[in-house]
Amino acid sequence: MKQIFTNLADIIFPPKCIGCGVVFDGNNSHFCGHCxxxxxxxxxxxxxxxxIPYLGDEESNHLxxxxxxxxxxxxxxxxxxxFDGVLLDAIHQFKYRGNIAIGKALGELMAENEYPSLNIKEYSLIIPVPLHLKRLKERGFNQSAILAKTLAKKFRMPLDITSFKRCAYTEPQVRLKKQEREANVKGAFEVTDRRKIAGQKVILVDDVYTTGNTVKECARMLVKNKAEQVAVLTLARVI
Ligand SMILES: [Zn+2]
Ligand SMILES: [Zn+2]
Known part of the structure; x- marks a missing residue:
């Protein structure tokens, strides 16, 4: 029955590539073959x-x-x-132009991807990097929460968007110089309910890993509040 509805939906709303907008035969992907x-x-x-990927001649994973x-x-x-090309464009359409449908498709891309030496199923809780309430009101949504929600649904894992908060309203990291970024997020996050975090193996979700200062500070706070382990999952990474 579900298949009939899916086929019907494809006829009425044919799948469009989230990269270039071309109508194409979806095949469970949100990007056309070209993109x-x-x-x-x-x-x-x-x-x-x-x-960080090694683009030189290293042969194996190492620190x-x-x-x-x-x-x-x-x-x-x-x-x-x-974080370049079609992925950068798609993230911008999602984050700054409020295209939530693209956000959900990107969340599915994250869920379907395979990651070197990270098995999401070994984790117990999904937490998005929180936005300050003021920024949430400005933007209208938390892009990381939309990605995290899609992941949680796909993996049937609990999602917690209430026990971890951003308590300081900080400058967006993209506007700051490299040296200022670490200080900018220091102490910006708090755990509001330690019982929900303690003993959990947490997947922390964000849209882009830039310098890593934001997720490093989040992980520090989660571990300080007795999370057993934290792994970070982002859609894109600056190289
Ligand atoms: Zn395309
Ligand atoms: Zn490293």
Whole structure:
């Protein structure tokens, strides 16, 4: 029955590529073949902690210099692809133009992707990087929460959007210089209900991993509040 409705919906609303808008035979993908081929998927070899891919001649996963000098509180950070081209355009349409349908499709892309040495099924709770209430009112939605909700649904995992909050209204990280970013998010997050976090293996979801300062600070707070383990999952990563 569900299949009939899906087929009917495809006739009335034919699937459009979220990259270029062309109508195409969906085949469970939200990108047409042309756009899909242009996504720079992140694969091994990479830093097995922060997930930065090695584009040189390294052969296996190992810790990068940054993670050796300052070990993050998360065990691993993984992203679907590099923050460029079709993925960058799709994220902008979602985040800044409020195209929620694209956000849901991107969440499905995150759920369907395979990540080197990260098995989402081994985790117990999904938490999005929270937005401050003021920013939430400005934007009207939390892009990370939409991605996290889609992931939670696909993996039938609990989603918690209430026990972890952004308590400080900070400048958007993109407007700041590299050195200012770490200080900007320091102390910006709080756990409001420790009982919900303690002992959990958390998948922390964000849209883009830029310098990693935001998710590093989130992971620090979650671990401080007795989360057993934190892994970070983002749609895209700046290389
Ligand atoms: Zn396309
Ligand atoms: Zn690293």
């Amino acid at each position: 899909f081929a242009k996504i720079n998927f992140i694969k091994s070899p990479l830093c097995h902690c922060c997930g 990068c210099g940054n993670c050796i000098s300052t070990k993050p509180h998360f065990i691993s950070a993984r992203a679907v692809g590099q």
